[in-house]
Amino acid sequence: MSPRMNRKRIAMVVAGAAAVTAGTVGAARALSGDDDSxxxxxPATELEQAEQAALAETGGGTVTGxxxxxxxxxxxxxxxxxxxxxxxxxxxxxFQVVGTEGDDDSRSDD
Structure with a gap:
């Protein structure tokens, strides 16, 4: 077998392995529910009202998401x-509070 043919075969095997890996990772992520897409x-037009309502509920802090x-x-x-x-x-x-959930579970849904 020629060196050129050997390189093509290696390239095909690598490409095939990459495609299988990508498909497997995508399927696993979809099944696990970790897809945040x-x-x-x-939206910016509503963000300020939402932040103000949330910070009023928590008594301060920093909006992180x-x-x-x-x-x-x-x-x-x-x-x-x-x-x-x-x-x-x-x-x-x-923008009315309908529930809260915290790390310490001291807050609950209304």
Whole structure:
């Protein structure tokens, strides 16, 4: 077998292995539910109201994440408190608190 043919065969085997690996990783991720690609941040036009409502609920902290149309509410705002704990504040379409969930479980759904 010529060296040129051997290189082509190696390239084909490597490409095939890469395709199988990519497919396997994609399928595993889809099955595990770890795919965050559907999560959308709160649009800028609504972000300030959502942040204000969440920070009023938590009594302060820093907004570290947002999501619109999650499985629990219209808006979800993640707040990291000064003590390092995180609180997820669930808001309805009118920016009213409909539930909270924190690291220390001291807050609950309303």
């Amino acid at each position: 559907h999560e959308q941040p709160i 947002t999501e619109v149309d999650d499985e629990e509410s219209k808006y979800e705002v993640e707040v990291t408190l000064d003590n390092g704990n995180q609180v997820d504040v669930q808001l309805d379409e009118d």
